[in-house]
Amino acid sequence: MTRAPRGKAYGIKSAPYAFLVPATVLFLLFFALPIGYAVYLSFRRTEVEGLGLGKGAREEIWAGLANYTDALSDPELLHGALRILGYGAIVVPVMLGLALLFALLLDTDGLRVRGFSRLAIFLPYAIPGVVAALMWGFLYLPDVSPFLYLLDAAGLPQPDLLDGGPLYLSLANIAVWGGTGFNMIVIYTSLRAIPAEIFEAARLDGCSQLQIALRVKIPMVAPSLILTFFFSIIATLQVFSEPTTLKPLTNSLSTTWSPLMKVYQDAFVNNDIHAAAAQAVVIALVTLTLSFGFLKAANSRTKQGDSR
Amino acid sequence: MQYRTLAASTAAVIAATTLLSGCGSPDGGGDEPAASGPASLTYWAWAPGLDKVADIWNKGPGKEAGITVTVKKQASGDDLVTKIITAAKAGKAPDLVQAEYQALPTLVSNDVLADISEEAGDAEGEFADGIWQQATLGSDALYALPQDSGPLMFYYRQDLFEQYGLTVPTTWDEFAGTARALKEKAPDKDLTTFSSNDSGLFAGLAQQAGAKWWTTDGDKWKVAIDDPATRKVADFWGGLVKEGAIDNQPMYTPAWNKALDTGKQIAWVSAVWAPGTLTTAAPATKGKWAMAPLPQWTAGENVTGSWGGSSTAVTGDSRNKKAAATFAKWLNTDPTALAALVKESGVYPAATAAQTGGALAKAPDYFSNQPAFYTEAARIAQGTAPAAWGPNVNVAYSAFKDNFAAAAKNKADFGPALTAMQDATVADLKKQGFGVSQ
Numbered sequence: 001m002t003r004a005p006r007g008k009a010y011g012i013k014s015a016p017y018a019f020l021v022p023a024t025v026l027f028l029l030f031f032a033l034p035i036g037y038a039v040y041l042s043f044r045r046t047e048v049e050g051l052g053l054g055k056g057a058r059e060e061i062w063a064g065l066a067n068y069t070d071a072l073s074d075p076e077l078l079h080g081a082l083r084i085l086g087y088g089a090i091v092v093p094v095m096l097g098l099a100l101l102f103a104l105l106l107d108t109d110g111l112r113v114r115g116f117s118r119l120a121i122f123l124p125y126a127i128p129g130v131v132a133a134l135m136w137g138f139l140y141l142p143d144v145s146p147f148l149y150l151l152d153a154a155g156l157p158q159p160d161l162l163d164g165g166p167l168y169l170s171l172a173n174i175a176v177w178g179g180t181g182f183n184m185i186v187i188y189t190s191l192r193a194i195p196a197e198i199f200e201a202a203r204l205d206g207c208s209q210l211q212i213a214l215r216v217k218i219p220m221v222a223p224s225l226i227l228t229f230f231f232s233i234i235a236t237l238q239v240f241s242e243p244t245t246l247k248p249l250t251n252s253l254s255t256t257w258s259p260l261m262k263v264y265q266d267a268f269v270n271n272d273i274h275a276a277a278a279q280a281v282v283i284a285l286v287t288l289t290l291s292f293g294f295l296k297a298a299n300s301r302t303k304q305g306d307s308r
Numbered sequence: 309m310q311y312r313t314l315a316a317s318t319a320a321v322i323a324a325t326t327l328l329s330g331c332g333s334p335d336g337g338g339d340e341p342a343a344s345g346p347a348s349l350t351y352w353a354w355a356p357g358l359d360k361v362a363d364i365w366n367k368g369p370g371k372e373a374g375i376t377v378t379v380k381k382q383a384s385g386d387d388l389v390t391k392i393i394t395a396a397k398a399g400k401a402p403d404l405v406q407a408e409y410q411a412l413p414t415l416v417s418n419d420v421l422a423d424i425s426e427e428a429g430d431a432e433g434e435f436a437d438g439i440w441q442q443a444t445l446g447s448d449a450l451y452a453l454p455q456d457s458g459p460l461m462f463y464y465r466q467d468l469f470e471q472y473g474l475t476v477p478t479t480w481d482e483f484a485g486t487a488r489a490l491k492e493k494a495p496d497k498d499l500t501t502f503s504s505n506d507s508g509l510f511a512g513l514a515q516q517a518g519a520k521w522w523t524t525d526g527d528k529w530k531v532a533i534d535d536p537a538t539r540k541v542a543d544f545w546g547g548l549v550k551e552g553a554i555d556n557q558p559m560y561t562p563a564w565n566k567a568l569d570t571g572k573q574i575a576w577v578s579a580v581w582a583p584g585t586l587t588t589a590a591p592a593t594k595g596k597w598a599m600a601p602l603p604q605w606t607a608g609e610n611v612t613g614s615w616g617g618s619s620t621a622v623t624g625d626s627r628n629k630k631a632a633a634t635f636a637k638w639l640n641t642d643p644t645a646l647a648a649l650v651k652e653s654g655v656y657p658a659a660t661a662a663q664t665g666g667a668l669a670k671a672p673d674y675f676s677n678q679p680a681f682y683t684e685a686a687r688i689a690q691g692t693a694p695a696a697w698g699p700n701v702n703v704a705y706s707a708f709k710d711n712f713a714a715a716a717k718n719k720a721d722f723g724p725a726l727t728a729m730q731d732a733t734v735a736d737l738k739k740q741g742f743g744v745s746q
Contacts, residue, residue: 046740046741047740047741048417048699048740048741048742049741049743050527050528050742050743051524051527051528051529051742051743052417052699052740052741052742053413053416053417053445053447053699054416054419055419056419057417057419058417058418058419137562138562141561141562141563142563143562143563143566143567143572144562144563144566163717247505248505248558248560248561249558249561249562249563250557250558251504251556251557251558251713251714251716251717252713252717254709254710254713254714255706255709255710256710265706267390268386268387268390269386269387269390269702269706270700270702270703270706270736271389271390271393271414271418271702272740
């Protein structure tokens, strides 16, 4: 850090920049540079001559937009996007709905086991995604699943939890189980920040607990709902470890089930980092557009609400 | 190879996830002082216990020659190939790498491996022709020294075969008959399953039928995945799945382990390393299994394919190629090293002389009821059909997994899946610019 003597004009002027240096350096080194390199890679490709064996048979050349046209015209990437759309349509409403419900319940007056319940709901979030997916995989597999065993014992039909429609529910369940706690904490924290006198006023006006929750609490935590929704969209678009972990257990999950799995497959299995880089850039742009588009829409609505 | 358990694949996923977030690990081996004098080599490998084998070298012959080898443990699998290629691009590849045979053309095509024919070419006589050819890619060069091999065999529950009055199939026709006979006697049991999650087994079965998936024709590759031999294999298994004579669920799942352990599935087409897998997958049925040669397409023949197997290769980045080749040769041909490999790493050595006697004189623990296990295995290994690999095996393998999984799930014909696998492989070669002949 620069130690400029007090009173010297240039010292004061340069101080903000000096404070910015660490963050800027970290940003450039670990954020801008890798992204820039990925973008650079996405415009290149390797060109092989003949058999491709021996020295100099492979060279890296400019590909222009070829990787991007490939990525955008690849039906598998589009199908992957549609699959996670279906997955997200289950995960996001269920997870946020539960998170809001739990947060409101925890915030109810006179609750006895608040600390314990909060911890119990939050705990699954602390379990790594791969471990959770592996554990749920065991619970879903026929022959080792206790659920299916109970259904069997009761003489009920046993659905294949790793195929067709139930597969989406099974995958969504893992995300909901793991993510509800985190979102609940975010919403709960903002509930606790609401001044108590507002509730008092509502109660004096004759509001029931339910009415307070619906009419006062939910509108007041809208910003955190927007935030959690924003996080959930990003997490959905980036779903990778759960389907990847469940893939070996079933014939129904392909190696390119989600867009990120396709990127992984191209980069680390098929060894085509250029195609993978282009797909990654496309996914990043879509994620940015969707999430910031949503934020902007949400913000403009809030502002309208404010000016009313 | 034999560590294809769920845990291992999970470890690979975790490793891969870390790779995604931070490419290019700094533990390459390019920092040693230049050649002359004592050499210190790094060796990327996944076989367990290899560090102990390297210790024997470091304390014995390595000490005399002034060559020290450090093993850096890797997760096996497809992403290791990418990791090595990436390291080589940065000029930081280790001196030695453990590479599966089918990865060698990919590594050679990416200019990662050094030609060690001068240093180690004289080891040719130690290995079966089919194995040696995989290390030379059919050229005059030598890109690796074969380490282990995985000839395919037929494993079955002896007690249950007796109970249901089944005979051990010697041909694939009999195999289908056995599967149907079992279904008749015990409808809730399956002879085995067709698994879409390991392409290596299918490749081995195709080799047995005479398939040569990649061959060269001048300066062009010829891809023959959808050839009559492979189609015969695909139709055979597809037919069994379709009529419900065998199961269609993937292997290496907890459910599969349980099926083997409880006798819900009573046979497994696998390789010589199966005892290791069975020990963990089906511990309760130890001593009840037996091994027989793989069923044949023509009665009376002795042909088998390979599932897995790996080699030791020297990289072009190594500053001590000669020292590295010396170690690789010692590791895979010296009797002391081979005995240690069998004992510490549990591999089935590729060197012919080491396949009987020594550490393999006694049957594996799990097969103590079959004392002649390794004598029989060595006889089967003699009939190993050559494998022909190309520069994009990974692409073909992914296409296998996706297309055959869908076909097995829907109990549909395997023919279209095989065509899709061929098309994906050819399309990828063309996209990369390889010469491809039709």
